Amino acid sequence: MQITVTVNGSERTADVEPRLLLVHLLREVLGLTGTHVGCDTTSCGACTALLDGTPIKSCTMFAVQADGREVTTVEGLLQDGQLHPVQAAFKEAHGLQCGFCTPGMMLVGKALIEQNPSPSDEDVRWAISGNICRCTGYMNIVKAIQLAAETQAGASTTA
């Protein structure tokens, strides 16, 4: 089946089997390997992508369901060679160790701070509760997302 998905702002067309999962379209057909496969059972959130701006688990959606829609992956965070505030904040606040969960955490963080420009600890922990990290203990992930929110709020008041 022929599908067209806008991935990170570019229209991508592919001929796929209906049973192909969105995560495999991203990784294997389009070569966007920043989206990870962790548990493959809808538990860990390593495969998180944004579907029309909303975080979803791309291992639990068929690629054909994304036909005509917009998907954002971690590769889409970089804008004109500049790190997205959430990427800069993860670097600054040591929000990662091994990095496996990081693309998912950053995408959830991006979606959160767009809706809630000043999230509390509780708000962040609630938002990332579908994403598992086995290294950090979450402390710095929470700080990083809050730092990104502050950076973004600062940028919008100075602009």
Added chain:
Amino acid sequence: MLPSRFEYHRPATLDEALQALASLEDAKVLAGGQSLIPVMKLRFAAPANLVDINLIPGLDGIEDDGGGLRLGALVRHNQIAVSSTVAARSSLLASAAPQIADPLVRNLGSVGGSLAHADPAGDWGSVMLAAGASVVLRRSSGEREVAMREFLVDIFTTALEPDELLTAVKVPVPGGKSGGAYLKLERKVGDFATVGVAVQVEMSDGTIGRAGIGLTGVGTKNIEAVDAQGSLAGAEPTEEAFAEAGRLAAAASSPVSDVRGSAEYKRHMVEVFVRRGLARAIESARA
């Protein structure tokens, strides 16, 4: 993990979907996909045809018709969690929605899909039993309304016929003072419920009028605790009445021991949650 091969159908209208269900052999409906896709990946399910209803307009609304709420089959869990209409009309639904699965699953998973999947560990079945809800089942030749207690037949089994589509859930909202709560025990966010209890009460002049109690994860389907409900009708809202209802609900449960806990522990938690749920529901009815 790749599911088995299937033919993919994407009807643009409800009529097209109903025609597809009537004519296709071995077809499953794809709504939010958050239960169906995992079971297909594990090859517990291998339908020959998948009918994706996500593009059908009119299935994703939350409406308040005065007598109750009508939830379209494609209403996502998160839509219910953030709905001001739901918050104003049903403390039971509003308390249950944010406890379902995890935030990402809630963005896709739908209330209709969850009910049609009929997992005994699913949360909506208990909530809808407690609320006295019904589902609207539609086929090309017409539609019928089925009460939740008749809809849930057994494990992963409902009253849905192969050519029928669940199009909406109707949740009555009582006119007088009422309240509800959903209590869920889970090892971590997103795990199946170890035990869940849904409670809905209607007050009438300081005593309990109707009480609804639904149990999650403690039987082969979501259980309506009928005896416990009966013991509360007309009762004063006292600790003793709550405790008696808890005992009767625990007796109506039939949990099995597994990695999430022993049968004894789960039965005890039903008792505790019914007691707490009633106290919380009455508090919210008085608020």
